[in-house]
Amino acid sequence: MATQGFLPAELWAGKLFDGQWQAGASSQPVLEPATGTVLGSVAMADPAQIARSAAAAATAQRDWANAPYDTRAQVLRRAAQLAEQHEADIVEWLVRESGSTRLKAGFEARISAKALQEAAALPSRSIGEMLPSSPGRLSLARRRPLGVVGVISPFNFPLYLAMRAVAPALALGNAVVLKPDPRTAVCGGVVIARLFELAGLPAGLLHMLPGDGAAGAALTSDPHVAMIQFTGSTAAGRKVGEAAGRHLKKVSLELGGKNALIVLDDADLDLAIANTAWGVYLHQGQICMATGRVLVQRGIYPQFLEKLVAKARSLQVGDPATTDVALGPLINAQQRDHAARVVAAAVAAGATLETGGSYRELFFEPTVLSGVDRDNPAFNEEIFAPVAVVVPFDRDDEAVALANDSDYGLSMGIVSSNVGRALQLGERLHTGLLHINDQTVNDEVINPFGGVAASGNGSSIGGPANIEEFTQWQWLTIKGEAPAYPL
Template sequence: MESWKMATQVFLPTKLWSGKQFDGQWSAGGPLREVVEPATAAVLGQVALADPGQVARSAAAAAQVQRAWADAPYETRAGVLRRAAALAEAHADEIQDWLVREGGATRLKAGSELKVATRALHEAAALPSRAVGEVLPSEPGRLSLARRRPLGVVGVISPFNFPLYLAMRAVAPALALGNAVVLKPDPRTSVCGGFVIARLFELAGLPAGVLHVLPGDGDAGAALTADPHIRMIQFTGSTAAGRKVGEAAGRHLKKVSLELGGKNSLIVLDDADVDLAVANAAWGSYLHQGQICMATGRILVQRGIYARFLEKLVAKATSLRTGDPAREEVALGPLINAQQRDHAARIVADAQAAGAVLAAGGQHRALFFDATVLADVSRENPAFREEIFGPVAVVVPFDTEDDAVSLANDTVYGLSMAIISSDVGRALRLGERLHTGLLHINDQTVNDEVINPFGGVGVSGNGTSIGGPANIDEFTQWQWLTIKGQAPAYPL
């Protein structure tokens, strides 16, 4: 690990951030929480957790400098984003190491996450020069305009599972469009999901105080939703937590964007290539140990190919190695903590008690959970209903296309669904009947390319989207502006 230690001295040395938070500079705070490597339980440092008082101070400070940042020439703002992207590329190895060690990512997942986070910076760099407004019809002698203006200070609350990207996809466009940002990363991934971002923008020349990174617990998040200087909350996380955030933000009349959980179905029709379908199902179920909101939570397989599909999926699952991704080449790393491991183990046990067949896996040691297959899962089974957030493939047989639609739509969630078939027209017709925010034909459920609007329906979100063309809608608001050559003489 000497190469990792040397790398941290270049970009993000431990002495810079340990025991700190970022409020435009690296400042001491408290209380302290250890940064723990889930694969080994090794302590990598400490972060200072923000309390409501620190959130209030940061929000006020961000509001003071936001106007000057919004008034900066568009090329100035774009240049900061471009330099941040270049820094991410230059320090890719070190940033990926943090995703592996702190987040439990495999090297493959860490590399993919850094790549998409860097793309988010590049895409955001194009936003400052975008035309954002319309000329409206009006009476002679008056110019009527509708233009998009920054919201002010945006609060971002991000999760542990894709900590760098799911924070960056909000932070980067919000900054590019002239907002200041207060980011509260999950305290379990405060370095790779928070301090990496702070360091990128610090070195890229973002004016001090425009970005604050404050690791914290629920009280810090609650303070963000209540603070009068925060005009919007962008939250990514569980549906239960999202309900609380949405309720609190609504009470304080803040704009709120919620990207929440999912129980996502992959439908495999009987004309599908079975080997390709298994490859897609395994990727969607086991990538990052299943700790993804878009993970394939149900694999619905038509009865004619069900036995062959299950046999091949079991073979695939049993071939996947689990271990410490920082020290060996593995397909699955650790779950984030014991609570998540126990949650997955409970659902697997409950599923078997309700009649599901444990066809592969089901075992764990420390935080390492083997790739698992639950077969013959019924609609009434808890594994059919609950979001597992673990490496568990839930396989459900069906007979007709109507059955597939009924099963897929039988959930309160509606984030991502996918269909695999050799007949694209057939898949599209079936897809039109699915209640989902994201739909993929001949692919699996885990997809995000930065340039696409991303959002769910049902309890997977509140009808908003983030990413691509949705970013201007999310991180700005309309202002109506009229101009006359002379004020009129009204009759009163």
């Protein structure tokens, strides 16, 4: 499985990365969810290793922050070139380890390279501004690196959701301790460490430490870590935010969603179905931005439902490593069983199972639920599986009320042939991301990405938000000589 040029197994198997490839306190197998095949093993870091790496990163960061801006930019540019050069290898790992289809894996590999390219431009950006002051005194506000950034990343887009934090944090003069999800530690950790190793990043600036909850807790409490950037479930994010806040760390939480796609009665039906299928079924629904609720105006609801059911039944499910399929496996049995429980509970609460709902091993059928009201579990819970929850509405006001009836606030979309009508409706939606005439799953690296309410803590990552996120303000004044104060 491992390619000898880019990821030779003997380099990383059973090891973590602290500037060198080192054996960890323990190891666990890398499993292919589609087949159960063991693809290798990754080291698991314990709290003691987290502490050692955080201290080492804090020491290395000082010289990196003072390095010429172009020195940092060159490392990021080289990493981007390597990501493009080894795209085929990276895609293969995404397919095998995370259960991605080749379409999704190719997109993830390319957007991760783009994240590196965009980060390479950060070191040469303006880092502050001149403030008004009195004659003979300069007053400046400048952005300074935070120090050590702890990144805790998830399994679903393991490479990109780690890279979008690691790359800008390093580019802006920070060191990084990365704790990827152990289920996808090769895609979300080993690949990143290897890219930066080959790109010439000085040792000690990036530490790649897969680990369990104890390792994550150690990262959030370590005195050398200035910030935690966490992407994952809302339940886990609450714990991370609480722990980081207790230790007065800056924290960025990118959490779950129960995202609504509103289909108005003037929408092109075929385009609405195409957008819905993409938003619901891409990567088996294992995306924080997945379309969790499809709100359809009643005048087109019967035709829409009929077409969506036919579309779901046409989607092929299977092993993405061996077959050209639309959907691969869910990540593990726990996630599969959660989805099955929610679907069963939805039907018990009055929903109609139009199609799907069954599974074979980790392969969950594309599913459509109708007749879902506000009290139904499928209306409220994030399922993280290929389940379309279709809800009718009558008036635009009702669509707004249904869309906003959620603890979450990550992404929403509106499909309509009347852009003005859609914009007026969109102004009333409580969401961090809003897409007019597009579905809910969108990210382009150059955009600020973040949710509100239970989808995040109001922070954003990406594009213009990166400098704000991974640096802090310092006020600096300069006088020719110290004043003689009257006291």
